[in-house]
Amino acid sequence: MLMRRGKTLAMLISGFSLMVVSYFFLAAPWGFPPSSVVYSNPRVVLVTPTLISLGEYSFLAWPLRVLEILTWPPVIFVLGVMMVFLSAVVYELLPEKRSYDARLPQQAGLKQTQTESQVRGPGGTS
Amino acid sequence: MPRYGMVIDLDRCMGCRACMEACKVENNTPMAILWMYVFRFEDGEYPNTHIWFMPRPCMHCDNAPCVKVCPVGARFKREDGLVLTDYDRCIGCRFCEVACPYGVNYFNWKDPKKNYYLDWDDEDLNRVTNGAVPPYKNPDLERRYSEERAGGGGQLRTTAGGGHYKGVIEKCTFCVHLVERGRYPACVDNCPVRALLFGDLDDPESEVSKRLKKKPHFRLLEEYGTEPRVYYVGGHPPGAETHQLEEVIARV
Amino acid sequence: MTTQIEKLPYGIGRLTAGWSLLVGLLLVFISLGAYAYYRQFTEGEVVTGLRNIGTMGGATWGLYVAFVIYFVGVSFAGITVAALIRLLNLSHLRPVSRMAELLTIISLILAAFSILADLGQPLRGIVNLLRYARPQSPFFGTFTLVISGYLFASLVYFYLAGRRDAALMAQYETPFRWFYRLWAAGYQDTPAERERHRRTSFWLAIAILPLLVTAHSTLGFVFGLQIGRPAWFSALQAPAFVIMAGVSGVGLLIIIAAVLRRILNEREHLSVAVFQWLGRFLMVLILAYLYFMIVELLTSTYTGHHHEVRLTQAMLWGEYAWIYWPSVTSLLIPVVLLIRQALTHQWRIGLLVASGVLVNLAAVGKRYLIVVPSQTQGSLLPYGSGSYVPTWVEYSIVLGLFALGALLYALFMKLFPIMPIPERGGEH
Numbered sequence: 001m002l003m004r005r006g007k008t009l010a011m012l013i014s015g016f017s018l019m020v021v022s023y024f025f026l027a028a029p030w031g032f033p034p035s036s037v038v039y040s041n042p043r044v045v046l047v048t049p050t051l052i053s054l055g056e057y058s059f060l061a062w063p064l065r066v067l068e069i070l071t072w073p074p075v076i077f078v079l080g081v082m083m084v085f086l087s088a089v090v091y092e093l094l095p096e097k098r099s100y101d102a103r104l105p106q107q108a109g110l111k112q113t114q115t116e117s118q119v120r121g122p123g124g125t126s
Numbered sequence: 127m128p129r130y131g132m133v134i135d136l137d138r139c140m141g142c143r144a145c146m147e148a149c150k151v152e153n154n155t156p157m158a159i160l161w162m163y164v165f166r167f168e169d170g171e172y173p174n175t176h177i178w179f180m181p182r183p184c185m186h187c188d189n190a191p192c193v194k195v196c197p198v199g200a201r202f203k204r205e206d207g208l209v210l211t212d213y214d215r216c217i218g219c220r221f222c223e224v225a226c227p228y229g230v231n232y233f234n235w236k237d238p239k240k241n242y243y244l245d246w247d248d249e250d251l252n253r254v255t256n257g258a259v260p261p262y263k264n265p266d267l268e269r270r271y272s273e274e275r276a277g278g279g280g281q282l283r284t285t286a287g288g289g290h291y292k293g294v295i296e297k298c299t300f301c302v303h304l305v306e307r308g309r310y311p312a313c314v315d316n317c318p319v320r321a322l323l324f325g326d327l328d329d330p331e332s333e334v335s336k337r338l339k340k341k342p343h344f345r346l347l348e349e350y351g352t353e354p355r356v357y358y359v360g361g362h363p364p365g366a367e368t369h370q371l372e373e374v375i376a377r378v
Numbered sequence: 379m380t381t382q383i384e385k386l387p388y389g390i391g392r393l394t395a396g397w398s399l400l401v402g403l404l405l406v407f408i409s410l411g412a413y414a415y416y417r418q419f420t421e422g423e424v425v426t427g428l429r430n431i432g433t434m435g436g437a438t439w440g441l442y443v444a445f446v447i448y449f450v451g452v453s454f455a456g457i458t459v460a461a462l463i464r465l466l467n468l469s470h471l472r473p474v475s476r477m478a479e480l481l482t483i484i485s486l487i488l489a490a491f492s493i494l495a496d497l498g499q500p501l502r503g504i505v506n507l508l509r510y511a512r513p514q515s516p517f518f519g520t521f522t523l524v525i526s527g528y529l530f531a532s533l534v535y536f537y538l539a540g541r542r543d544a545a546l547m548a549q550y551e552t553p554f555r556w557f558y559r560l561w562a563a564g565y566q567d568t569p570a571e572r573e574r575h576r577r578t579s580f581w582l583a584i585a586i587l588p589l590l591v592t593a594h595s596t597l598g599f600v601f602g603l604q605i606g607r608p609a610w611f612s613a614l615q616a617p618a619f620v621i622m623a624g625v626s627g628v629g630l631l632i633i634i635a636a637v638l639r640r641i642l643n644e645r646e647h648l649s650v651a652v653f654q655w656l657g658r659f660l661m662v663l664i665l666a667y668l669y670f671m672i673v674e675l676l677t678s679t680y681t682g683h684h685h686e687v688r689l690t691q692a693m694l695w696g697e698y699a700w701i702y703w704p705s706v707t708s709l710l711i712p713v714v715l716l717i718r719q720a721l722t723h724q725w726r727i728g729l730l731v732a733s734g735v736l737v738n739l740a741a742v743g744k745r746y747l748i749v750v751p752s753q754t755q756g757s758l759l760p761y762g763s764g765s766y767v768p769t770w771v772e773y774s775i776v777l778g779l780f781a782l783g784a785l786l787y788a789l790f791m792k793l794f795p796i797m798p799i800p801e802r803g804g805e806h
Contacts, residue, residue, distance in 0.1 A: 042510060074518070092574055163433055195514075217506050226606050229759060233430055235422055346759065
């Protein structure tokens with residue numbers, strides 16, 4: 001099972017790879033100079049429009065629908081950027097281990113809310 | 127694949143501006159939007175002045191600054207050299223316009239339908255024209271011309287003509303809808319003295335190649351590295367002393 | 379209930395008459411801006427003073443773009459202050475850290491709005507940018523890095539740095555207790571958690587710092603990479619944008635900090651030492667910018683190319699002199715004021731605020747001068763000179779954006795402590 005550090009690292013790596021993949025392999029390529037339509041379109045203009053129209057209502061269409069996101073490289077890039085920075089939240093919010101020893105109330109300055117926050121906090125018990 | 131280009135013979139141009147008119151009629155551009163523009167220049171100080179004319183279409187650059195900066199790829203370069211705008215994709219940021227050194231981009235500041243010289247819904251007008259198709263209904267201009275991807279596949283893109291939406295950029299297309307059918311752009315067709323020539327620069331037998339071989343040529347702002355596809359023969363590029371005639375009058 | 383609200387730090391929840399008046403006034407301005415935008419949206423940008431470059435003799439980018447740069451520039455303050463605290467251990471600046479970060483977040487939101495205000499097809503813009511944005515366009519960086527990346531990173535930083543105070547706030551019986559609990563997310567303020575937060579924010583600061591330089595440079599590249607307009611094509615553009623961003627951001631931060639100091643009566647926490655640091659920082663940044671300005675002026679005039687000369691003439695003693703010289707003066711006066719205070723070691727907050735106001739005026743002026751004259755006076759073909767006069771629509775939208783920013787700031791202040799609650803703040 002991935003621990004906190006592992007999850008953070010995984011998010012960092014996947015975030016950066018999303019950025020790299022979308023920038024270099026999905027988004028429109030740089031052209032020096034741009035001499036063709038290729039340089040003004042996302043690289044993947046998927047053939048899915050035809051495929052999807054074939055299987056519009058079958059469950060087979062759904063994986064293709066997912067593939068359609070590949071034609072939105074900037075979204076992938078932005079998601080990558082966001083994932084990289086969200087890893088900081090993961091790192092800070094996830095508990096170290098599945099034990100509460102690390103945050104005994106006597107060390108804390110906030111004794112009275114301790115129990116409540118444990119119940120309420122989204123990262124508190126996961 | 128042809129390599130389309132234009133040759134403009136400045137020795138022949140007499141500043142009649144028929145090309146500007148032809149362009150407006152063909153492409154239905156609204157008021158104050160001049161895809162083709164003919165400069166009327168005055169060089170020097172009185173009495174040593176020289177008046178000359180210089181048509182300015184879009185240069186369809188090979189190293190087009192506008193294509194590079196377009197954030198969404200609405201402005202693109204076709205492999206045959208035409209630089210076109212997909213008005214269905216344009217978001218109206220006008221980056222192409224500030225990037226262009228030639229000032230050929232025009233933005234639809236208001237709804238083009240409200241910006242024509244004539245109100246085509248006017249009853250009196252319809253009586254005169256006998257219900258003829260108003261220019262913005264030219265069916266050629268609604269068709270899609272350029273392929274989305276080189277080598278086919280994908281949707282064709284909306285590129286031809288002007289006056290489609292408010293809030294998008296439009297510019298000279300070298301009349302893509304005519305060129306695709308093997309015809310000349312409207313300005314070339316309508317030049318009374320054949321000062322404008324259009325054709326395949328790679329074909330040594332084409333009119334443009336022949337004219338280029340016969341006379342020395344220059345391109346506008348060549349030193350900026352934009353590699354324009356419009357060649358000027360005869361005459362000289364405008365310099366620091368060149369003024370538009372209109373401006374000269376304004377200075378008096 | 380009311381007794382609880384009385385005890386909340388920094389006037390949270392206390393809707394005073396003055397505050398309500400301010401919010402009402404801001405709402406008026408926002409509605410004016412919204413009405414102006416409605417007019418622009420329905421009638422097209424013909425209602426602005428913008429026109430085509432060339433035969434139409436106008437400027438196609440105007441006030442909106444100038445304020446996009448201004449707003450993105452102002453966002454410099456937050457992350458820089460955060461980075462200074464984390465990387466250089468300048469803990470004096472800790473009291474202003476949250477207000478600076480809030481400034482960053484709000485100004486980036488405003489920048490996004492001003493981009494939308496500039497677009498001819500704003501709805502299409504939102505979709506098509508996410509779908510087709512091309513890395514080759516300098517706008518790619520503006521959209522992905524500045525608006526989403528930078529904003530998102532700042533939000534993460536802001537969120538994590540606020541957890542401790544959220545946990546403290548959750549101790550009070552307030553209607554927004556759920557909000558504070560959600561924000562705190564189980565924060566206990568144990569030494570382990572503090573250590574963890576210290577480590578996270580250190581790395582975040584390190585990660586955001588290059589993003590900051592990239593983001594402001596990207597905006598500089600929007601202009602600096604264009605050969606088509608005289609005075610834009612310059613390697614100095616990107617670094618000068620970063621520095622000018624710092625000048626306006628720190629300047630605005632000084633103003634906000636001084637205003638809050640007065641309103642909240644926090645003379646102890648927002649001590650003169652804080653302002654002293656900000657003032658020194660501002661001084662260095664202005665000096666760097668003045669250096670850039672001189673280098674740029676020399677480069678454009680020395681070669682004597684007629685396009686550049688015409689532009690420089692228009693700026694120095696032509697059409698734009700009335701913006702140029704006041705802008706330069708608004709940079710020189712603060713420099714003199716700041717150097718004097720630094721030499722005598724007597725810092726006066728009034729003078730610092732004056733410097734902040736002046737540099738922000740200068741920032742707006744300089745941005746306007748970067749954007750507009752190169753279009754109206756900068757055609758490379760002899761089109762003749764153009765002109766651009768903003769209309770009431772543009773002024774109203776910009777004013778509305780400022781009001782929106784101030785409103786967000788004012789609302790947040792009543793919801794969350796604008797400064798870190800001091801160590802013993804939780805006890806009553």
